[in-house]
Amino acid sequence: MRTLGGEFFKRLRLVKWFDWLNQTYVVVAILGSVWAFVWGAETDKELLFGIALSTYFVVLLIVFVATVFMYGKKARFSEATKCLHEATHSARDAFRYMMWCLNPEEVGFTFEPRHFRAEIERCLTATASAFSLTTGVSCRASIKVLAWDQAGSGGLHVRTLARDTQSAGRARSEDRDGGRLHRIEENTDFWLIHRRKCSWFFSGNLPALQHYENSSIPLGWKPGDHWPLPYKSTIVLPIRYVYTNDDRDSLCSREADQGKLDEQDLYGFLAIDAGPRKAFDVRYDVEMGNAIADALVPIFHAYRQIREMTKPPVNTGVPQ
Amino acid sequence: MSHQSAQAKKEEKELEISIEEVVVEQTRDSKPDYVRVKYTDRDRKKVVGHTRVFILAD
Numbered sequence: 001m002r003t004l005g006g007e008f009f010k011r012l013r014l015v016k017w018f019d020w021l022n023q024t025y026v027v028v029a030i031l032g033s034v035w036a037f038v039w040g041a042e043t044d045k046e047l048l049f050g051i052a053l054s055t056y057f058v059v060l061l062i063v064f065v066a067t068v069f070m071y072g073k074k075a076r077f078s079e080a081t082k083c084l085h086e087a088t089h090s091a092r093d094a095f096r097y098m099m100w101c102l103n104p105e106e107v108g109f110t111f112e113p114r115h116f117r118a119e120i121e122r123c124l125t126a127t128a129s130a131f132s133l134t135t136g137v138s139c140r141a142s143i144k145v146l147a148w149d150q151a152g153s154g155g156l157h158v159r160t161l162a163r164d165t166q167s168a169g170r171a172r173s174e175d176r177d178g179g180r181l182h183r184i185e186e187n188t189d190f191w192l193i194h195r196r197k198c199s200w201f202f203s204g205n206l207p208a209l210q211h212y213e214n215s216s217i218p219l220g221w222k223p224g225d226h227w228p229l230p231y232k233s234t235i236v237l238p239i240r241y242v243y244t245n246d247d248r249d250s251l252c253s254r255e256a257d258q259g260k261l262d263e264q265d266l267y268g269f270l271a272i273d274a275g276p277r278k279a280f281d282v283r284y285d286v287e288m289g290n291a292i293a294d295a296l297v298p299i300f301h302a303y304r305q306i307r308e309m310t311k312p313p314v315n316t317g318v319p320q
Numbered sequence: 321m322s323h324q325s326a327q328a329k330k331e332e333k334e335l336e337i338s339i340e341e342v343v344v345e346q347t348r349d350s351k352p353d354y355v356r357v358k359y360t361d362r363d364r365k366k367v368v369g370h371t372r373v374f375i376l377a378d
Contacts, residue, residue, distance in 0.1 A: 147377035148352050156355065159377040195359065196369050263370040304374050308353065 023068060030057045030064075076134050077284055083130035084288065087123050091295040094119035098302035102309070111306045120162040120299075127292050128164035131272050134288070135279045140167040140231070143239070143296070144190065145268040149181060156184040156194070161268065170230075186215040189236040190269055200286055201236040204278040231273035233280050237293040239267045239300055267300035351375065 034054040041047040097119060101111040124141040131139035142163040149155050159182070160175045184190050188211070189201035203209055207227045217228055242264045270293040274280065357371045 145376040146373055148355060148375045156373060161377070194357075194371065194373065196371065263372065265372045265374065267374050268376060300374070300376065304353070304376060307376065 026064060027061065030061050033057060073134075073281065073284075076136070077288070080130040080133040080288070083126045083133060084291065086126035087130060087292050088295050090119055090123035090126060091292070091299060094123065095299045095302065098299055098306060101306050102302060111310055116303070117162050121165055121168070123292070123296070124162055124164040125166065127270075127272070127289075128166060130288065131274070131280075131285065134281070134285060135274055137274050137276050137279050138166075139272055139274045139279070140164060140171070142167075142171070142271050143268055144271060146184070146266075149183075157181040158184055158187060158190055158269070180215070182215040186213055188213045189234065189271075193236065193238045193269065194266065196264065200238065200290065201234070202280065202282050202286055204233050204280060204282075206232050206234060207277075231275055232277045233275075234271065234273040235280055235286055235289050237270045237272075237286070237289045238264075239270055239293050239296045241265045241297055241301075267297065267304070270296065 034057050041050045094116065097115065098111075100107045100109075104110045120143060124143065128139050128141040131141065140163065143161045144158045145161045146156050147159055149157055160171075163171055163175075184194055188209075189203075191213075192198045192201055203212070206212055206214075206229065207223070214229065221228055243262060270289060272280070272285075272289055280286075352375050354375060355373045357373060358367055359369045359371075360367055
């Protein structure tokens with residue numbers, strides 16, 4: 001319920017300060033009471049009473065601090081729902097645009113990659129904002145897609161399709177590092193998901209992670225050297241569809257999907273990272289990221305179809 | 321999870337991934353549409369999973 005006083009403090013942006021002042025007061029009051037009871041006692045009885053009461057207050061203080069810590073984190077997640085809504089809203093708009101582009105004769109325009117990328121960037125910007133709110137530090141969000149090295153020795157490598165607008169400028173050099181191929185097997189996070197060794201990759205301390213490989217880490221780097229990446233915490237989530245029993249048994253199942261139980265269709269990866277260590281919470285941040293990654297699946301399914309539609313036909317040498 | 325993942329990678333380093341085929345599903349372009357990957361166990365006797373990796377990068 002909104003009150004006039006509450007609105008006043010909110011407008012002055014003093015509510016958070018007021019909360020902190022209140023919490024500090026409680027801590028000081030409890031510690032002061034404990035000090036007065038223990039050091040002000042003159043008899044053994046008073047001292048015992050003081051110790052008993054102090055123990056009670058100390059337990060109360062621990063519970064209070066734990067509650068503030070736990071609910072403070074949860075409160076940040078509730079604040080992030082607005083950004084989460086914006087991210088899924090942008091994903092919805094992107095999907096609608098893709099659906100239109102699948103019927104160019106009907107709508108009168110064709111697929112424009114720049115427009116698609118702008119929609120995806122809006123989604124990623126809102127995603128980065130959501131994670132920045134939950135973590136309290138600046139976060140980056142990007143989508144990686146896969147390429148096949150047909151000209152070289154063959155193999156999958158990873159490329160950045162889009163980034164959030166805040167980090168896009170800073171990461172430009174990171175994305176254009178001399179046309180270097182980021183082979184999937186040289187990147188522990190993407191590789192493990194691709195191999196289905198894990199459903200997502202999470203690390204709150206990459207420099208301390210043994211056997212972690214990343215193709216952006218320069219050759220010759222060894223543990224103990226300055227950490228070369230702009231992030232130490234990361235979450236990587238697959239943009240994928242895994243065929244389940246529902247595809248086999250439900251009313252909506254397709255005959256073509258019958259033999260695909262437990263197979264996965266992998267479209268790419270949603271990567272969230274942050275500079276400091278231990279930025280993310282494995283319980284909630286992974287779920288939040290998965291919500292967005294799942295919302296991206298239909299978009300990339302349509303993107304694949306549109307790419308196929310807009311490819312030039314193979315020149316067979318036979319006049320049409 | 322993260323340490324387990326790295327450990328899993330270390331253990332799996334020796335396990336080779338067998339890329340069965342590069343499928344060009346639609347023939348308007350000579351580039352692959354997706355890569356079908358089949359995973360086998362260490363002895364390469366049992367198929368442990370399949371992935372269709374869609375090639376969406378230019």
